[in-house]
Amino acid sequence: MAVDIPDVVVRRLPTYLRALRQLADDNVDFVSSHQLGERLHVTPAQIRKDLSYFGRFGKQGRGYNVQLLITDLDQILGLDREWETILVGVGRLGRAIIGYPGFSPEGFNLSAAFDSDSEVVGQEISGTLVRHTSDIPLFTQNNRVDIAILAVPARAAQLVADDLIRNGVHSFLSYAPIPLEVPRGVYVRSLDPILAMEEMTFYLRDSERGGWK
Amino acid sequence: MAVDIPDVVVRRLPTYLRALRQLADDNVDFVSSHQLGERLHVTPAQIRKDLSYFGRFGKQGRGYNVQLLITDLDQILGLDREWETILVGVGRLGRAIIGYPGFSPEGFNLSAAFDSDSEVVGQEISGTLVRHTSDIPLFTQNNRVDIAILAVPARAAQLVADDLIRNGVHSFLSYAPIPLEVPRGVYVRSLDPILAMEEMTFYLRDSERGGWK
Numbered sequence A, B: 001m002a003v004d005i006p007d008v009v010v011r012r013l014p015t016y017l018r019a020l021r022q023l024a025d026d027n028v029d030f031v032s033s034h035q036l037g038e039r040l041h042v043t044p045a046q047i048r049k050d051l052s053y054f055g056r057f058g059k060q061g062r063g064y065n066v067q068l069l070i071t072d073l074d075q076i077l078g079l080d081r082e083w084e085t086i087l088v089g090v091g092r093l094g095r096a097i098i099g100y101p102g103f104s105p106e107g108f109n110l111s112a113a114f115d116s117d118s119e120v121v122g123q124e125i126s127g128t129l130v131r132h133t134s135d136i137p138l139f140t141q142n143n144r145v146d147i148a149i150l151a152v153p154a155r156a157a158q159l160v161a162d163d164l165i166r167n168g169v170h171s172f173l174s175y176a177p178i179p180l181e182v183p184r185g186v187y188v189r190s191l192d193p194i195l196a197m198e199e200m201t202f203y204l205r206d207s208e209r210g211g212w213k
Helices: A007-025 A033-040 A044-052 A066-076 A092-098 A133-142 A154-166 A193-209 B007-025 B033-040 B044-052 B066-076 B092-098 B133-142 B154-166 B193-209
Strands: A083-088 A108-115 A128-132 A147-150 A171-174 A187-190 B083-088 B108-115 B128-132 B147-150 B171-174 B187-190
Touching: A007 A033, A007 A044, A007 A066, A007 B007, A007 B193, A033 A044, A083 A092, A083 A133, A083 B193, A092 A108, A092 B092, A108 A133, A128 A133, A133 A154, A147 A154, A147 B193, A154 A171, A171 B193, A187 B193, A193 B007, A193 B083, A193 B147, A193 B171, A193 B187, B007 B033, B007 B044, B007 B066, B033 B044, B083 B092, B083 B133, B092 B108, B108 B133, B128 B133, B133 B154, B147 B154, B154 B171
Parallel strands: A083 A108, A083 A147, A108 A128, A147 A171, A171 A187, B083 B108, B083 B147, B108 B128, B147 B171, B171 B187
Antiparallel strands: none
């Protein structure tokens, strides 16, 4: 069960994959770590080091075989199968997520949406029926749920997460602007715009004051 | 100009700040790195090491003074001032962002929104007037813009970013599901749900197969 790959490496792999797919679309067969690095603003050494965690890729002088590396990264990232996904929270943000065309081409199947507002429950939005959050236990009993996307208000997020965890969901993509408290073994990835902006202001301020050294 | 603080450290600082603010709301005056670590699921050593980049905080045996550390982190992260923010793209996602109540309490002032759809332009959404994207050059001439939030479709994102960069904007929070190509010195933070989910599936797949070692 030990995962020995640094998180920052895992964070970069999907961006490598995306760049490789673009290259494949442009009918490029081979790419060097140098060319790939230029596209992604990372050093060639970084790319070679990141990939070296997973085996030997590429040939000296010839670079990486684009199609083979795509297949390998798909397999490493678990993208060679479908992942069952649910959405909780069908407000403005939730509606934007349901309507987002990017999930299914990548193997993420949005199988259900849930909300506690009776005005929304029963509606079909972009082809997905909105169910009441009280139906979550029954739904998770009868359907596999790999990932839950949380688009609920901050005050509801922890309660909703607790409820889902009790019902066997242990992977969350959370838009809620609070850190979720979860037991070990539950994976949370936060897409909180405030946290992201507060990282940015560090760099903005830092360039104004001339760095920390 | 040299920034010597590792990105992963900067990424954690806003979460420390948020936990400290919660403690302050609960009238807690002092907190140990152990207590803070438990709340955030990081080790006490990690917290101490992260903070040591910025000076000496806390007293042996007594822990951190919550209010003082909040003040210091606010200053380190540049949150002791206002940041002028604009939004480009006022579709469903953009509307959700405009309506998001979290920005202004943290010092992010959403000063304008832009869209290219004439049906949306001229509308006022949650108190923010939507202008046409062709007004961006004039707006940036007359107003400071620290951060642009991009909520435009993938096909438009690069063009919009290029246009903003030409007009002096060099910090982006992007929801677009593509990696933006930007010159050195331009900072982009991506909130792409697909990239985030593809990191998650690595860990899900990894726990199924028992890790990489």
